[in-house]
Amino acid sequence: MSLVQRLARPEILALPPTDVAAAQKGAPIGSSIKLDANENPFAPLVGGSLAASINRYPEPQPAALRQRLADLYGVGPETLWVTRGSDDAIDLLVRAFCRPGIDKVAVVEPTFSAYAQFARIQGAEVIAARLTEEFAFDADAVFAAVQPERPKLLFLCTPNNPTGTPVDPNDARRIAAALPDTLVVVDEAYGEFAEEPSLAGEAAGNLVVLRTLSKAYGLAGARVGCAIADPEIIELIARVSPPYPLPSLSIAAALDALSPERMPLHAERVARLVAYREVLADTLRSVAEVRSVRTGGNFLFLEVDDPTGLAQRLAAAGIRLRFRPNAAPGGVRVTVGTDAENAAMLAVFGVASGDKPSRRVELVRDTKETRIAVAIDLDRSEPRRISTGIGFYDHMLDQVAAHGGFALTLACAGDLAIDPHHSVEDVALALGAALKQALRDKRGIGRFGFALPMDETRAEVLVDLSGRPFCKFEGTFETEAVGGLPTQMVPHIFRSLADAMGAAIHVRVDGDNDHHKVEGCFKAFGRALRMGLALGGDASALPSTKGML
């Protein structure tokens, strides 16, 4: 008898199997005349981008998203089931395996409450092992507490919500090997923020992994997650799934957010949140009312002296933290937010962040020709990660950021098969717009910048971040293109930047070698920008006698 035949609820095994492969192959919506599902034939009466074909039922198991998630987690699609958030995956597992009044579910307290919640709804008894006093994961203690109870499911949350505790993958493997008649479900909801490698690629036999797009990919409202497991387990939970679990809008949002040109920005965000998490932890460790600080995922877990008093101050400031008295008497979980949100939270703890307002912005610019995502931070020099599809242009923009002294993540997917024109121009427009936004009200900046780098080539760029777009480009090129970047586009790039930034940009270049000349323009532009963007002594001063820029 297979694992599933031994462990599954008999009444679920008795259900007609779902033909998962057939569900996969379902004819693409839109390509056939659909008179089979009692849908309304008219377009939905909703505006704008919501006007997807939501008058039609979605695919029962969205094939493209299933494949995309499988690629994302490095597994085969037959081992993955897309669920309505990973909450739904927890529920499906409990319902597929636990008979009311008979079967048990084990958890390691304090942890995510949904495991016990779904178990109780199903009428399954909850067995609680515990983390140590110090909230460490003790694999032997967990095994000893769980093994005699023979639970159908054991949930291991890593990093653990709310304590941040990681579970060593070796411990998870050992426990799974030692409990052959228990499904060991490793919930990696915060896996992207963790140092421990994912177990997704090892999900087989009695080891199951849960993932979600809610946390790292910013799609909590779309409700998209998945279970990764042995195909026989996937086939079983498919039987328990509702017919159309995922709304078309959520499927579309997930595919959009996970498209390749969005991935660099996701990575930048995750790294940023992790870095800020540690800065916040260090800051809060020096606050007297905070007794302990732990970190994990995109959150901190604090123990405070007076949770009631803190709750009142938070309410007055309009800030919500999650109090977890069941985890620890003064337990509070704090999600890492934006710089401004974090500063407001710290203020409630009496920490004045003398920090200037953040000069980081994100911008998404999508048209029929290009899809661009940019993150820029004028007060950090890393990371720099640029992919426009044109190697030489990437190199040039990298020069701008490196010499400009700012962090730049930029990815573009454009219609390069037609011509580089759209990508080149739209990237310049997006970069210019992002720079303009990041400058905010321009208080404290240098405003003017200039540079004169010399080589065999000589390039001069003068910049005035004046609010008034103007571009003058003096110089000519002999060759048609440099490294896939049409030289004709070079003046055009500076014009697009000037337009989008609201800046005056003067470029003058001469020399012998077009490669050097192009590179000289971008480097000099970066240098000029560095001076213009730099914050000077007086952060409130506007570098204009008019009082506005």
Ligand SMILES: *Cc1c(COP(=O)(O)O)cnc(C)c1O
């Ligand atoms: C947030 C969270 C989930 C739920 O994620 P959804 O995909 O939004 O349902 C699952 N597990 C843990 C530990 C979480 O913190």
